[in-house]
Amino acid sequence: MSRVTVHLLRHGEVFNPNGVLYGRLPEFHLSERGRAMAVMVAEHFAAAAKNGAGAPVYLVASPLTRAQETAAPTAAALGLEIVTDPRIIEAENHFEGLVMNKAELAKPKHWPYFVNPFKPSWGEAYSAQAQRMLEAARDARRRAFEIGGDGAQAVMVSHQLPIWSTRRSAEGKRLWHDPRNRECTLASLTSLTFDGDDVVDVVYSEPAAALLPGAATTPGA
Template sequence: MSRASIHLVRHGEVFNPDGVLYGRLPEFHLSDLGQEMARRVAAYFQEQQNSGAKLVQVVASPLTRAQETAAPIAAALGLEIVTDERILEAENRFEGLSGVKSRLRNPKYWPLLRNPIKPSWGEPYAAQVQRVMAAVEDARIRALELGGEDSEAVLVSHQLPIWVTRLAAEGRRLWHDPRNRECTLTSVTTLDFDGGQLTGVRYAEPSADLLPGAANIPGA
């Protein structure tokens, strides 16, 4: 069997003074704090590499905030960024709106809330898991091709796709309270594999000390 690890990294804080649910909208850049978070997670992986970890690939969502988070990671590891649309943010019909919580009191939005299990306001949770796990599997195979046994890849994505993928990996239900997601800014959710078999899930927060006071509006 061939062991490999795939690290799912959420992007850093976004400059978003108007509190827009930015979803897949272009040109939402990291804030100054977000850039510091990106440097922090890059140092986290560089330390692992210096300790012998075989980090052989960096993959990122095409969205600006993910690319800007991936850039210092790739530079620290001496790698190029591979872009993969399968780890893109989830679709959301509230995209582009600010003050989403207050808007939910408006009856015109209530039809979007008819099925929170799916969810009815955006891309089904199961569809997100399917596309992210397909990207994870390709990254696992490619990591083994590049580095052999115990190779690792970093995939920079977004909170909701990462979280529902973790829920699926742990055999939990996909519908959830967004306030209870354990997927903070630049957190690292690691999926460990032996061959094609998932053997474990790990979680780390390299930017934990930077989180108090950070804006944390979900993209979806």
């Protein structure tokens, strides 16, 4: 079978001075640090290509502004078109648009959404996120193979929770988890190697690690 790597790239830092859980809300742009993160990722791919490791031949992004802006430097560096795929959008969340603090969470209107943290009951099921993301990743794999053949690479710019749910599914782990333990920092790469339609390896890396200290850490972003 043919091997293709699909890099799941989390977007860079967002300008969000009020600490809103922005979810799928439109027009949340990258911060200055976030734009620098996106450039570092593009430079990472370009350097890998220059060193003989190959470069992505297919680029997909969530329709949300922060994902499109993160994809732009890689598109420019590698001469790729950004293909928008709604299947890799952020997870649905009841708390979207709110500032998450103890006072907000204590309001009785929110209590029904806490009944099942394993699903989770406050938003889109982890299993649904993993399913749509893996479907999109397999399509990206097939398209990258059509363009670049065996060993080709694709990039999908998405969001922390869908990427983490996909990784855990690919690794055969339970999907419910402690959000504080996610290994999916801003502008990180979760790289899935496919042999045909099966994921045979998962590698995590942080090409923008130098910009992580001091970056925003809004939950659910």
